[in-house]
Amino acid sequence: MNIEQIVRNIESHLELVIPKHPFAEVYRYGVLPPGKAFRPQLVAALYADFSNDREDLSFLDNPKNSINYLASAVELHHAYTLLHDDLPSMDNDDERRGKASTHIKFNEWKALLAGDGLQTASFALLSKFEGEALPVMLKFFSWALGPKGLIQGQYLDLSEEMTKGIDELILTHQYKTARLIQTSILLGFWANENKLSRSESYRISKELFRLGHCVGIVFQLLDDLTELVDEVLTEHELAVNPWLTENSNKCLLEIISDLEKIDSIIEKEQLIQTKRVLSNYFQKIENLLTEGEGNITKHSKVDLVPIISLLNRINR
Known part of the structure; x- marks a missing residue:
């Protein structure tokens, strides 16, 4: 996957939806x-996996x-959530991705407005999709990321x-x-507009919905787990990390179950590009868990062996 080109596309698309005004710098920073x-x-990856040639990623070279x-739309929506997450009224985080949070760099009301703008901008980019699947994309986007979902x-x-x-x-x-x-x-699957029957398209959509659920749960639980690699934990981490509570064994079982489902769906649907994206992420997590195993097990007593084993299986 050409991450550099994906980033260039995001940069290009961001310029389409932000004002030609000094405030644009807040959007770029966020x-x-x-x-x-x-x-x-x-x-x-999903788009490529259901195309005629799964190895052909040349579509990334054309920002239009x-x-x-669609890819940029989900990233701008993600960025909006991060800007709002960091605000003093929410998680009150001073840093994000190794630099000062947007409200620290600029101020709170600018970060709040920039988040609002990015949320709307994500729909603007989504609306640029030219295909028959746009109505269902808009419905799902609004449902999944609105009052009944992300909010x-x-x-x-x-x-x-x-x-x-x-x-x-969970x-x-x-x-x-x-x-x-x-x-x-x-979005990646629906964008393909292949000639699948309605029943087959529905079946695959359900499988991919399950895949996304499992990836999301594993993504967050593994993120919480890797927070324990430090020798000394912050008071906040001690208070909220689920791996430090009586739920740690249940978290372990949840990860094992979901990793097995992820591996099964990837193989069943032959998701070659999707597996590459997930393997790249899981490999980084596996390295963190292996290198930080001493501190992690000291804090939580969790058995990392089955997690690392499953990550390794998916990474093959």
Whole structure:
């Protein structure tokens, strides 16, 4: 996957939707650089996996190709959530991706407005898709990322409902993290407009919805787990990390179950490009877990062997 070209497309598309005004610098700061560009990679990978030639990624070279607008749309939407997440009224984080958070660099009201602008801009880029699937894309995008999806996940997080038990924790991750990953995966599939029958398209959509759910849950639980690689943990981490609670064994079982499902769906649907994107991410996680195993097990006593074994299987 040509991540550099994906990033160039995001940069190009961002300029289409921000004003020619000094305030544009706040948008650029909040979006760029876009980290791993994990979600745009998923859009492109799913599109490639259901095309006639899965190895042909030349569509990435044309910023005006409809699929690239979709990839940038999910990244701008993701960036909006991060700008709002970091605000003092929410997670109150001073840093993001190794630099000062947008509200620290500029100020709170500018970060808030930039987040609002990016949310709307994501729909503007989505609307540039030229194909019959646009109506269903808009419906799913609005449902998955709106009041019944991502926003509800934010509420469950900030209200601390997610700390009541493992079910509430998984539900929060399902809404807050998995919904945007499911959106990325399904947009890539629907954009292909292949000649599948309605029943086959529906079947694959359901499988990919399950895949996105599992990836989202694993993504968040592994992220929490890698937070334990430090020798000394912050008070905040000690208070909220699920791997430090009585739910740690249940988190382990959830990860194992979902990793097995991810591997099964990838193989069943022959998702070559998607596996490459996920393997790249999982390889980095596997390295972190291996290198930080001493501190992780000291903090939580979790058995990392089955997790690392499954990550290794997917990475093959």
